[in-house]
Amino acid sequence: MALISTSDVANSLFLRRSTTVLKERLAQARQEMTTGRAADPVSALRGRTAPLAALERNRSQLDAYAIATAETRLHTEAQQRALGRVGAATADTFGQILALGPAPGAHMVDPVARDARGAFEQSVIALNTRLAERSLFSGAAGDRPALAPASDILAALVAETAGATTAAEVVALVDAWFDTSGGGFESVGYRGSVVPAGPVAIAEGETLQLAITAARDELRPALKGLALAALVAEDVPGSGHEERAALLETAGLRLMQAQSGVIALAAELGASEARIAAAGVRNTAERTAMESAVNDLIGIDPFEAATRLEDTRGRIEALFSITGRLQRLSLTEFLR
Numbered sequence: 001m002a003l004i005s006t007s008d009v010a011n012s013l014f015l016r017r018s019t020t021v022l023k024e025r026l027a028q029a030r031q032e033m034t035t036g037r038a039a040d041p042v043s044a045l046r047g048r049t050a051p052l053a054a055l056e057r058n059r060s061q062l063d064a065y066a067i068a069t070a071e072t073r074l075h076t077e078a079q080q081r082a083l084g085r086v087g088a089a090t091a092d093t094f095g096q097i098l099a100l101g102p103a104p105g106a107h108m109v110d111p112v113a114r115d116a117r118g119a120f121e122q123s124v125i126a127l128n129t130r131l132a133e134r135s136l137f138s139g140a141a142g143d144r145p146a147l148a149p150a151s152d153i154l155a156a157l158v159a160e161t162a163g164a165t166t167a168a169e170v171v172a173l174v175d176a177w178f179d180t181s182g183g184g185f186e187s188v189g190y191r192g193s194v195v196p197a198g199p200v201a202i203a204e205g206e207t208l209q210l211a212i213t214a215a216r217d218e219l220r221p222a223l224k225g226l227a228l229a230a231l232v233a234e235d236v237p238g239s240g241h242e243e244r245a246a247l248l249e250t251a252g253l254r255l256m257q258a259q260s261g262v263i264a265l266a267a268e269l270g271a272s273e274a275r276i277a278a279a280g281v282r283n284t285a286e287r288t289a290m291e292s293a294v295n296d297l298i299g300i301d302p303f304e305a306a307t308r309l310e311d312t313r314g315r316i317e318a319l320f321s322i323t324g325r326l327q328r329l330s331l332t333e334f335l336r
Contacts, residue, residue: 218262
């Protein structure tokens, strides 16, 4: 690199400009070697950037879908685990009641009733599960728990059945409390929204409705059966051991029938999980195709990029040599 005879100030300015330019070229060459793409897409495409902009928009959309599918997958998986806990509580309580056999004694009824109360409490806790500060079974009202505390629900049922002297009367009153539109369950027990959460966009043109709440008809029989059994531990009805045993037996029959509803909801969630997984696979495939298209537009040949990098390094070394001779600068000072 030849230098014309100029003043020291002119030489300094020339060397400074040359250093800046070569440093920029070196950084650009390193970036292109690392990414495999042009550091200046506008120049590489000669200003025709519309196709690249469209691909970038698609990539942003796919990134949004990836976040949505990941969050929705976590939501449905957590719901599935919660339903599993409710299903296990239902099945275990039914099994304990079934094991009592006909005409069980008081010493057999009371422990099962106490366990049933614990199962009811655990089921309510499961349905009040939160994920990322949102309640899973509250529908659109994710900021509040789906159900009132188990103790509040049982207290309401004890008050509702006050005065009932037979198991049949208690069952009728509890049925009405859970099943009547606008009744006790919907006004006291369920605290979520009747509007489901979602829909969530999980892929181009595809949305998923998160429709399972603690108020679903498929769940009420399980909650009702557990509540009936738990009421026995609250001395309902209080007229005698025979009626309490009869109420526990009826609760067992209800729990046997209720298991199908919990299974149906688990299957519905399973179908949603399958859709989420399929959407994730499609989105990943589209992302791969999009990245390939971007590479076709602004991809850099690795050999050419390596050649430019080495050429730039050689120019810097030559400039350093000249600068060192002129100003006796160290390499550290030169590259600073």
